Amino acid sequence: xxxxxxxxxxxxxxxxxxxxxxxxxxxxxxxxxxxxxxxxxxxxxxxxxxxxxxxxxxxxxxxxxxxxxxxxxxxxxxxxxxxxxxxxxxxxxxxxxxxxxxxxxxxxxxxxxxxxxxxxxxxxxxxxxxxxxxxxxxxxxxxxxxxxxxxxxxxxxxxxxxxxxxxxxxxxxxxxxxxxxxxxxxxxxxxxxxxxxxxxxxxxx
Amino acid sequence: xxxxxxxxxxxxxxxxxxxxxxxxxxxxxxxxxxxxxxxxxxxxxxxxxxxxxxxxxxxxxxxxxxxxxxxxxxxxxxxxxxxxxxxxxxxxxxxxxxxxxxxxxxxxxxxxxxxxxxxxxxxxxxxxxxxxxxxxxxxxxxxxxxxxxxxxxxxxxxxxxxxxxxxxxxxxxxxxxxxxxxxxxxxxxxxxxxxxxxxxxxxxxxxxxxxxxxxxxxxxxxxxxxxxxxxxxxxxxxxxxxxxxxxxxxxxxxxxxxxxxxxxxxxxxxxxxxxxxxxxxxxxxxxxxxxxxxxxxxxxxxxxxxxxxxxxxxxxxxxxxxxxxxxxxxxxxxxxxxxxxxxxxxxxxxxxxxxxxxxxxxxxxxxxxxxxxxxxxxxxx
Numbered sequence: 001x002x003x004x005x006x007x008x009x010x011x012x013x014x015x016x017x018x019x020x021x022x023x024x025x026x027x028x029x030x031x032x033x034x035x036x037x038x039x040x041x042x043x044x045x046x047x048x049x050x051x052x053x054x055x056x057x058x059x060x061x062x063x064x065x066x067x068x069x070x071x072x073x074x075x076x077x078x079x080x081x082x083x084x085x086x087x088x089x090x091x092x093x094x095x096x097x098x099x100x101x102x103x104x105x106x107x108x109x110x111x112x113x114x115x116x117x118x119x120x121x122x123x124x125x126x127x128x129x130x131x132x133x134x135x136x137x138x139x140x141x142x143x144x145x146x147x148x149x150x151x152x153x154x155x156x157x158x159x160x161x162x163x164x165x166x167x168x169x170x171x172x173x174x175x176x177x178x179x180x181x182x183x184x185x186x187x188x189x190x191x192x193x194x195x196x197x198x199x200x201x202x203x204x205x
Numbered sequence: 206x207x208x209x210x211x212x213x214x215x216x217x218x219x220x221x222x223x224x225x226x227x228x229x230x231x232x233x234x235x236x237x238x239x240x241x242x243x244x245x246x247x248x249x250x251x252x253x254x255x256x257x258x259x260x261x262x263x264x265x266x267x268x269x270x271x272x273x274x275x276x277x278x279x280x281x282x283x284x285x286x287x288x289x290x291x292x293x294x295x296x297x298x299x300x301x302x303x304x305x306x307x308x309x310x311x312x313x314x315x316x317x318x319x320x321x322x323x324x325x326x327x328x329x330x331x332x333x334x335x336x337x338x339x340x341x342x343x344x345x346x347x348x349x350x351x352x353x354x355x356x357x358x359x360x361x362x363x364x365x366x367x368x369x370x371x372x373x374x375x376x377x378x379x380x381x382x383x384x385x386x387x388x389x390x391x392x393x394x395x396x397x398x399x400x401x402x403x404x405x406x407x408x409x410x411x412x413x414x415x416x417x418x419x420x421x422x423x424x425x426x427x428x429x430x431x432x433x434x435x436x437x438x439x440x441x442x443x444x445x446x447x448x449x450x451x452x453x454x455x456x457x458x459x460x461x462x463x464x465x466x467x468x469x470x471x472x473x474x475x476x477x478x479x480x481x482x483x484x485x486x487x488x489x490x491x492x493x494x495x496x497x498x499x500x501x502x503x504x505x506x507x508x509x510x511x512x513x514x515x516x517x518x519x520x521x522x523x524x525x526x527x528x529x530x531x532x533x534x535x536x537x538x539x540x541x542x543x544x545x546x547x548x549x550x551x552x553x554x555x556x557x558x559x560x561x562x563x564x565x566x567x568x569x570x571x572x573x574x575x576x577x578x579x580x581x582x583x584x585x586x
Contacts, residue, residue: 020546044543050569053552054576064539064551074540 006174007112019081025088029056072101080106091144103194117150118186151182166191218272235332243312244304248296257300257352261360261367267311270303286566293575307342308334308490316486329415336498340370359383361563372515385522386563388534390499399492402431406485429476441526441559509544518548520577524562525555
């Protein structure tokens, strides 16, 4: 069993203790378990894979077997402090919709994805082959990833849709990268919120 | 040992009986002055009395949930595939109780029982009972057995409704509820099927307004049709197609009204078998209990408000091809639990068998129940 994934500590470091968290594509539930043990968060995970559901149960987390591609219609607006999409965005068909749903259901979204613009990927591509490495372990023909992007792509996407990026953390081998992030960071973590939501807050308060 | 006996079975089990002298007030406003409940138990109650699991039955089942009877080894409990030593509901760890509900026809006080007031079978005079009434009676059985708080209450279909109702009626008396292939209430379509089944019984000339036993009769034809209708709703279209398709018994069309297609003969067989052992008055009452169940009714249709007092942890499971209690209905329950910030795990099993899937041995389904109950057991005092 490997230790907690590189993005776990980064995600936990940005969260209030005791927060209410929804983890989309929670896998075996290890992130939620980590967050519960380190921060006492109250969480629910969503996972589709039959084989992972009992493992989530063994990890002591609340898991709901649902397909993220159908959205989050069973969840009330702003019912969570944070909605997390960890290393799942790139494998989703409807990535636009899920990001919108995250901001409907949560006050803040946290997304992590492998950076296709990381220099090693660029070199592999420049040499004429699709990247295959630790972050992209699959070949073109068997990869679940269908919506790969770079940090710049994601930021442009958010800007066009009024999604406010609250923080960007670029990582490589578990360490934060500050300079030339789109080149040197192999893994990206973004905290984001809705512009509209932030403007509306003073009135709601 | 007989080779036909399933592996890891509990072996021979014995029904027990408890009599209750304290009158039970019913939702209908009527009162049952005294009654008896037949039940079975498997495994051992621990010293802290904290490892009990109550299994609630659905429409046609009974207290005989697991194991078999010494005098009839073929009579295996209806949920034997999930309950037993080393099975998902592990009787090496849990003390498991099955109970025949009030109004039933397998030994608990019901329409076939003798009314002590008249010396005759209750028949038509037996009150209409509800899910809430059953749960109230089950709670008295728990008192009788010295169980203050169940580790879990579980059931499928109508049994799931009882588990759900437990979390509202006695929130402090259970740690977990396992609500399987269930719905927060019946849809109009569900009620419609029940009404067809009831009309089949009510219009059978042998029914005699419910007092058929006094006439030495049973409305066999009505019961048979009622079961045939019900059975259609337990199977998925695909399951029926793959099992029977358009197969003909004789291999050719006979231009008659005898059962010609395999599905016709199957339904007839199932209906006939059922009519031999099930009581028509019980059937009427259980379908009514299904129709009436609606915890949200007193809360302007707000299911989450109806569950505001619930404290249990929940395991909710649905099956994708179950069109009688479809996954959407289970997701309504999950949503209500989320609104109350309750602990809930939800499994949506992609099984081809329709509503009946909850009784079948699907490895994904059983793995989930096993994992959940292992967690429940791990947290026991």
